[in-house]
Amino acid sequence: MDDLRRIDLNLLLTLHALLAEQHVTRAAVRLHKSQPAVSHALAQLRDIFQDPLLMRRGAGMALTPRAQDLLQPLSTALQHLNALLQEGSFDPRQTVRRFRVAMSDYAAHLVLPTLVRRLRDEAPCVDLGVCHASREAMLAQLADGEIDLALGVFPEAPGDIVIDALFEEHFVSVADSHTLPKRGRLPLDTWLARPHVLVATRLDSGSEIDAALATQGLHRHVALVLPYWRAATEVLAGTDFILTVASRTLEHLPHDQGLTWFMPPVPLPRFTFQQAWHQRRHADSAHHWLRGLVMDCSRPLTAPQTNRRSKGSP
Known part of the structure; x- marks a missing residue:
């Protein structure tokens, strides 16, 4: 003392x-x-x-x-x-605070618009700072106290990181409609032979898709790696590229791009999208409120129907 x-x-x-x-x-x-x-x-x-x-x-x-x-x-x-x-005195309308949240543009596209509207309505004095990083960097930033919350997929997290499931996801393939059969699907050998697009924050990072293919003795050719989900769909038109991404990425795909999405012709594991935080934040009532708000903003999410063609497709 x-x-x-x-x-x-x-x-x-x-x-x-x-x-x-x-x-x-x-x-x-x-x-x-x-x-x-x-x-x-x-x-x-x-x-x-x-x-x-x-x-x-x-x-x-x-x-x-x-x-x-x-x-x-x-x-x-x-x-x-x-x-x-x-404790016992948290009032979101009176709280003046800035939360730092890491998420990909996938999460920003799905969760952020609703989250921002809820914050402005329920906690007008709470500010939000959003950054983009790989999952490894997010976990390191949580441990170092650089961010308060991370949204992503964390199959392996340290013991001091708390994980909460938000929703389940699955993979869907997308391609230019003119390069697909009328049924909008490809046989496995053709799907593997076509050049693929990979969305990743690092050029040397692997993916769950390639790991799943490897366990089945399969391999695809990744011809383009880029960190932007939206741009990844925009480069497909007029090419023979195939993009395999989380299904909800395509919920608001523009109808004039002439793209078709379909189930990949190979079993790929479903995955859970999560929020993560360091255990030092666990008892923070304001942080607890933010986690609940993120959960609420994630509940209405629904996956698009597969094998759907954009308007103007043949």
């Missing part, structure tokens, strides 16, 4: 911002304080912990080993304290 008398809560909040941002100016912006005030607080913290905490490295700054050891327990302690203070 004697050690606690040497430091106040504001200094701990400043310390957390400095460790998370690794930059005095960005920490000042995050805290809504002046840079000199944060620099003064950093000097106090260095004296208290008898450690530089942040050291100049190249053009930026890096955490010392002591600071790296402090970040995780400090984040957890502040989250627990915040939950304690908010």
